[in-house]
Amino acid sequence: xxxxxxxxxxxxxxxxxxxxxxxxxxxxxxxxxxxxxxxxxxxxxxxxxxxxxxxxxxxxxxxxxxxxxxxxxxxxxxxxxxxxxxxxxxxxxxxxxxxxxxxxxxxxxxxxxxxxxxxxxxxxxxxxxxxxxxxxxxxxxxxxxxxxxxxxxxxxxxxxxxxxxxxxxxxxxxxxxxxxxxxxxxxxxxxxxxxxxxxxxxxxxxxxxxxxxxxxxxxxxxxxxxxxxxxxxxxxxxxxxxxxxxxxxxxxxxxxxxxxxxxxxxxxxxxxxxxxxxxxxxxxxxxxxxxxxxxxxxxxxxxxxxxxxxxxxxxxxxxxxxxxxxxxxxxxxxxxx
Amino acid sequence: xxxxxxxxxxxxxxxxxxxxxxxxxxxxxxxxxxxxxxxxxxxxxxxxxxxxxxxxxxxxxxxxxxxxxxxxxxxxxxxxxxxxxxxxxxxxxxxxxxxxxxxxxxxxxxxxxxxxxxxxxxxxxxxxxxxxxxxxxxxxxxxxxxxxxxxxxxxxxxxxxxxxxxxxxxxxxxxxxxxxxxxxxxxxxxxxxxxxxxxxxxxxxxxxxxxxxxxxxxxxxxxxxxxxxxxxxxxxxxxxxxxxxxxxxxxxxxxxxxxxxxxxxxxxxxxxxxxxxxxxxxxxxxxxxxxxxxxxxxxxxxxxxxxxxxxxxxxxxxxxxxxxxxxxxxxxxxxxxxxxxxxxxxxxxxxxxxxxxxxxxxxxxxxxxxxxxxxxxxxxxxxxxxxxxxxxxxxxxxxxxxxxxxxxxxxxxxxxxxxxxxxxxxxxxxxxxxxxxxxxxxxxxxxxxxxxxxxxxxxxxxxxxxxxxxxxxxxxxxxxxxxxxxxxxxxxxxxxxxxxxxxxxxxxxxxxxxxxxxxxxxxxxxxxxxxxxxxxxxxxxxxxxxxxxxxxxxxxxxxxxxxxxxxxxxxxxxxxxxxxxxxxxxxxxxxxxxxxxxxxxxxx
Numbered sequence: 054x055x056x057x058x059x060x061x062x063x064x065x066x067x068x069x070x071x072x073x074x075x076x077x078x079x080x081x082x083x084x085x086x087x088x089x090x091x092x093x094x095x096x097x098x099x100x101x102x103x104x105x106x107x108x109x110x111x112x113x114x115x116x117x118x119x120x121x122x123x124x125x126x127x128x129x130x131x132x133x134x135x136x137x138x139x140x141x142x143x144x145x146x147x148x149x150x151x152x153x154x155x156x157x158x159x160x161x162x163x164x165x166x167x168x169x170x171x172x173x174x175x176x177x178x179x180x181x182x183x184x185x186x187x188x189x190x191x192x193x194x195x196x197x198x199x200x201x202x203x204x205x206x207x208x209x210x211x212x213x214x215x216x217x218x219x220x221x222x223x224x225x226x227x228x229x230x231x232x233x234x235x236x237x238x239x240x241x242x243x244x245x246x247x248x249x250x251x252x253x254x255x256x257x258x259x260x261x262x263x264x265x266x267x268x269x270x271x272x273x274x275x276x277x278x279x280x281x282x283x284x285x286x287x288x289x290x291x292x293x294x295x296x297x298x299x300x301x302x303x304x305x306x307x308x309x310x311x312x313x314x315x316x317x318x319x320x321x322x323x324x325x326x327x328x329x330x331x332x333x334x335x336x337x338x339x340x341x342x343x344x345x346x347x348x349x350x351x352x353x354x355x356x357x358x359x360x361x362x363x364x365x366x367x368x369x370x371x372x373x374x375x376x377x378x379x380x381x382x383x384x385x386x387x388x389x390x
Numbered sequence: 391x392x393x394x395x396x397x398x399x400x401x402x403x404x405x406x407x408x409x410x411x412x413x414x415x416x417x418x419x420x421x422x423x424x425x426x427x428x429x430x431x432x433x434x435x436x437x438x439x440x441x442x443x444x445x446x447x448x449x450x451x452x453x454x455x456x457x458x459x460x461x462x463x464x465x466x467x468x469x470x471x472x473x474x475x476x477x478x479x480x481x482x483x484x485x486x487x488x489x490x491x492x493x494x495x496x497x498x499x500x501x502x503x504x505x506x507x508x509x510x511x512x513x514x515x516x517x518x519x520x521x522x523x524x525x526x527x528x529x530x531x532x533x534x535x536x537x538x539x540x541x542x543x544x545x546x547x548x549x550x551x552x553x554x555x556x557x558x559x560x561x562x563x564x565x566x567x568x569x570x571x572x573x574x575x576x577x578x579x580x581x582x583x584x585x586x587x588x589x590x591x592x593x594x595x596x597x598x599x600x601x602x603x604x605x606x607x608x609x610x611x612x613x614x615x616x617x618x619x620x621x622x623x624x625x626x627x628x629x630x631x632x633x634x635x636x637x638x639x640x641x642x643x644x645x646x647x648x649x650x651x652x653x654x655x656x657x658x659x660x661x662x663x664x665x666x667x668x669x670x671x672x673x674x675x676x677x678x679x680x681x682x683x684x685x686x687x688x689x690x691x692x693x694x695x696x697x698x699x700x701x702x703x704x705x706x707x708x709x710x711x712x713x714x715x716x717x718x719x720x721x722x723x724x725x726x727x728x729x730x731x732x733x734x735x736x737x738x739x740x741x742x743x744x745x746x747x748x749x750x751x752x753x754x755x756x757x758x759x760x761x762x763x764x765x766x767x768x769x770x771x772x773x774x775x776x777x778x779x780x781x782x783x784x785x786x787x788x789x790x791x792x793x794x795x796x797x798x799x800x801x802x803x804x805x806x807x808x809x810x811x812x813x814x815x816x817x818x819x820x821x822x823x824x825x826x827x828x829x830x831x832x833x834x835x836x837x838x839x840x841x842x843x844x845x846x847x848x849x850x851x852x853x854x855x856x857x858x859x860x861x862x863x864x865x866x867x868x869x870x871x872x873x874x875x876x877x878x879x880x881x882x883x884x885x886x887x888x889x890x891x892x893x894x895x896x897x898x899x900x901x902x903x904x905x906x907x908x909x910x911x912x913x914x915x916x917x918x919x920x921x922x923x924x925x926x927x928x929x930x931x932x933x934x935x936x937x938x939x940x941x942x943x944x945x946x947x948x949x950x951x952x953x954x955x956x957x958x959x960x961x962x963x964x965x966x967x968x969x970x971x972x973x974x975x976x977x978x979x980x981x982x983x984x985x986x987x988x989x990x991x992x993x994x
C-alpha cells in the first residue's frame with residue numbers, strides 16, 4: 054500500500070513539478086531539494102498510482118514504443134526477421150536507482166547464467182532498461198558515485214543505452230524521467246547533472262501548526278489502516294488521474310503566442326542562463342501547466358509558475374557566486390512580468 | 391531532426407560538412423557550455439551521412455569492446471580461437487562520436503587515438519595477433535566546466551568549434567522550432583547538401599592550390615604560434631574541401647580564412663582565449679605547454695616584482711585588530727601533481743587514479759592473476775572457449791582453474807584537501823590577504839573540478855580551529871573563506887597540531903583517503919601552545935606530520951618577497967614538512983619558472 058498522493062499536505066510546488074512531468078515527459082524530470090523528512094520520497098513513491106498507461110511492444114524487456122525508430126536490438130532483430138510486433142498496454146512505473154548500485158546493474162551486463170549453461174552471450178538488462186519511458190527515481194542523488202553519474206548523464210543525453218562491455222554489444226532506448234531528491238547539506242550536485250533535471254523545487258518543512266497537525270493525523274490514519282484510509286482518498290485520486298490524462302491529450306493543441314516566447318527569452322537572458330535548455334523547459338512546462346489548468350493558450354501566469362520551477366537550479370553559474378542575489382533577482386523579474 | 395533544421399552554429403555545421411568531404415581533416419571537437427546544442431548537432435551527422443556507420447562511444451566501454459576479442463560462441467563451436475570484432479572494426483569508414491570526451495577514461499582515449507592515427511587496429515590480446523584497417527572520422531563534444539582535455543588530445547582533433555551561448559533571436563527561433571518538430575522541406579534541403587558533399591568528395595582532389603597559398607597557410611599558422619605541423623596540414627586540407635564544396639577549381643585566400651578559425655581555435659594556447667571570451671572565473675586546471683615554459687625560462691629575471699608596495703604594517707605582530715578582507719582575483723592553478731598511488735583504496739575523486747580491489751569502480755580490463763575473487767566472467771569464458779571441443783562438455787561449458795580471469799577496476803581516489811590558514815595579524819597587510827584569498831579561491835576551484843573534499847583549519851591568537859569540517863561543498867568552503875577574520879598572534883604550532891589531529895581522525899574513519907595539506911602562512915610564528923618553545927613545537931609537529939604516509943604537503947608563502955625585511959620563515963617550515971614550497975606569484979600559472987628556480991635554490 055502506498056500513501057496516496059492526494060493525501061499529501063502542502064508542498065504544492067513539488068506536486069505540481071511531478072504532475073507536469075507526467076503530462077509532458079519531455080519536460081525532463083524534477084530535482085527535489087530539501088531537508089530530511091519533508092515528504093520528498095513519499096511524494097515520488099505515491100506518484101506511481103497516478104501514472105497513466107502506455108503502449109509498448111508486447112514481450113519487449115525495454116518497453117519499446119511501437120512504431121518508434123529507436124527500437125532495442127531485440128525488437129529490431131524481430132522486425133528484420135519479418136515478425137509482426139504486437140502491442141500491449143502497460144502502466145508507467147517509478148523505478149528506483151539505489152545508491153550502492155554497481156555499473157553493471159545500471160547499464161546491464163552479460164547474462165552469466167545463460168553464458169555458463171549454453172556458452173551463448175545474452176544481454177541481461179539493468180536499471181536503465183527498466184527505466185525506459187518510466188520515472189527513474191534516485192534518492193539522495195548528490196551522494197551517487199561519480200562514475201555512476203557519468204553513466205546516467207550519458208544515457209540521459211542520448212536517450213539510448215549503448216552497452217559495449219564484456220563481449221556483449223547491445224542497444225536499447227533509455228528515455229527516462231529523472232526524479233532526484235537531495236539534502237543540500239550533504240554535498241552538492243555536479244552542475245552538469247543539475248542541468249539535466251528539467252525542473253527543480255526547494256522544499257521546507259511546514260511551519261504552520263494546523264497543517265502540521267493535519268499531516269500527523271493523515272499519517273497516523275494511514276499507518277493504522279492503510280486500506281481504509283486509501284479508500285477515503287480514492288475519489289480524489291481518480292479525479293486527479295483523469296485531469297492528468299485529459300491534460301496530456303490536450304497538450305499539443307495549446308497555443309503559444311509569439312509574445313510569450315519573447316517574455317521567456319527576456320527572462321532567461323536577463324538572468325544570464327547558459328544554453329537553450331532553460332528556454333525549452335520553461336516553454337514546455339508552461340504549456341503542460343496551461344493544459345492542466347484547462348486553458349487554450351499559454352499566459353503570463355503559466356510562464357511565471359513554470360519559470361520558478363525551471364530556473365531555480367540554473368541560476369548558479371559557478372560554485373562560488375552568491376546564489377542568493379541571483380534568486381532575488383529572479384523573483385523580482387518574475388513578479389514584474 | 392534534420393541537419394538543416396539545426397539553428398545557428400554555422401561554423402560547426404561547416405566543420406561536419408568538411409570532414410565528410412575529406413575525412414583526413416581529422417575530426418572535430420565541439421566545446422561549449424551545457425545546453426548549447428553540441429551533441430544535438432553531432433548526432434545530426436547521422437542524417438547528413440546516412441550510409442556511413444555512426445558509432446557513439448559509451449563512457450562505460452571496456453577495452454575488449456573497443457578493440458575486439460575472442461568470439462565466445464564461435465570459439466566453443468569450432469575449438470579454435472575466433473576473433474570477434476570490436477567497435478573499431480564496425481566504425482571503419484564511418485564516424486565515431488564521443489559525448490563528454492573529457493570524462494572518458496584516458497586509457498581508452500589513448501587506444502582510440504593510436505588506432506586513428508595509424509589507420510589500422512593491431513590486436514595483441516587474449517592470445518590473438520591480427521590486424522584490420524580502421525579509419526574513421528572522430529567527433530567529440532565536451533563542457534570545459536567538467537574538466538580539461540590535455541593539449542596532447544586536443545591537438546589530435548583536426549578542428550574545434552566553440553559553441554557560444556545563444557543570443558536572443560536564436561533562443562526564440564529554437565523555441566519555435568521545438569513547438570513544431572518534423573516539418574517537410576528540411577528533408578529536401580538535407581538532400582541537397584548531401585548531394586553537394588558527394589560532388590565535392592569527387593572534385594576535391596582536382597582542386598588546385600598555388601605555392602603562394604601554401605605559403606600563406608604556413609604564415610597564418612606560424613603567426614598563431616601553433617606547435618607542430620598538424621595545423622598547417624589540416625588547414626590546407628580544410629581549405630581545399632571548402633573550395634570543392636563551393637564548386638571552385640582553385641583554393642583562394644577567402645577559403646583559407648573561412649576555415650582558419652576551425653583549425654586554430656584549440657591549437658592556440660590551449661583554448662585560453664575561450665576563457666577570456668566567456669569572461670568568467672577560470673574553470674579549468676592550468677596546463678601550459680612546454681613551449682611556454684621554455685619561453686619563460688629565457689626571461690627569468692623579470693619576475694619577482696609583482697608590484698606590491700612596501701607595507702610596514704606587515705610587521706605588526708600583535709594587536710587585537712581584526713579585519714575581514716575580500717577575496718582577490720582568481721587565476722588558474724598549475725596542476726598539483728601527487729605521487730601516483732599504487733596501493734588499493736576505496737574512495738573516489740579525480741586527482742589520483744588507483745587500481746583497487748573492491749567491487750564498484752570501472753571495470754577496465756581482465757588479468758590472469760589476482761588475489762581477490764572478482765572473477766571476470768567474460769574473459770574467463772573466452773579463455774575456456776577454445777578447449778571446449780577437447781574437454782567434451784555437453785550442454786555446458788567446462789571451466790578449469792587455469793581459465794580463470796579476474797577483473798581489474800579503476801577508480802579515482804578521493805582526496806581531502808586541508809587548507810591550514812594563518813589568520814594572524816602579520817597576514818593583515820591588506821593587499822596581501824586579498825591576494826591570498828584569491829589564491830585559495832583558485833585552489834578551491836581546482837578542488838571542485840577534481841571532486842575533492844575540503845576542510846579548513848585557521849590558526850590565530852592563541853589557538854587553532856577547524857572552521858570547516860571535511861565537506862564536499864566547495865561553496866561552503868568559499869563562504870568560510872570570505873568570512874575569515876584576521877588579527878592576533880601566530881600560533882603556527884597549534885595549526886600544525888590541529889591538522890595532525892584532523893588527519894588522524896579522518897584516517898580512522900576513512901582509512902583510504904589521501905590528504906593534501908596546503909599551509910598558507912608567512913611563517914612568522916610567535917605563539918606557542920605548549921611548554922615548548924615556538925620553533926621546537928613546530929619541529930615536533932612537523933615530524934609527526936611527515937611520518938603520515940598518506941599525506942602530501944604544500945606550503946604557500948605569503949610573505950612579501952620585495953620587502954627588505956623578509957624572513958623566509960615559511961620556507962623553513964616547508965623544509966621541516968618536506969613540503970613543496972610556493973610563493974604567491976608562483977601559484978599563478980605564469981610564474982612557473984620561479985617554482986622551478988626556487989625549488990632548486992632556496993636562498994635566491
